[in-house]
Amino acid sequence: MAKIVFEEPDGTERAIDIASGQSIMEGAVRNGIVGIDADCGGACSCATCMVYVPEDWLARLPAKDSTEQSMLEFCPHVQANSRLSCQIQVSDALDGLRLKVPQSQQ
Template identity: 55%
Template sequence: MAKITYIEHNGTEHVVDVPTGLTVMEGARDNNIPGIEADCGGACACSTCHVYVAEDWVGKLPPKDPMEEDMLDFAYQPDPEQSRLTCQLKVTDALDGLVVKMPEKQI
């Protein structure tokens, strides 16, 4: 289980426990966190679960694979360092304390 903080674009914070084995996107979906739409259901076929990972977490996450990189090209205002698709971040104990911020909108 990992405690993850989801921050809406307006600054509203949601701190939730996400079970190990789920994705960060599934944690948002299961806890009704606004701002992560996840239109493709986690298939890495859209960019509607895009977030900005807190700077101190960027180097702690697994690297982006080529498919995630391609999908991030379609995200709203992607950041080369901090942007990630939450469907591609599998929750492990090592993600305890992760902080992600949603963009202004998902496209």
């Protein structure tokens, strides 16, 4: 289990526990994180679960595959540190990860 901290679009910070093996998106949806809509349910086909990852955490995450990269190209506010939370599986190593939900998903 890992504690993941989300900064919602209005600046509110919420820390939630997500079980290892779940995606960050699954945990966010179950806990009502504002701005994580997950319209496709985690199939990596909508990009409504985009988050910004702090630079110091990027190297700790698995690399983006071509499907995720393609979906991110359609996001209006994509940045170099953008990831789809449906594509990040939780492990104990992610305990303390802080993510920002972009305004565009509010």
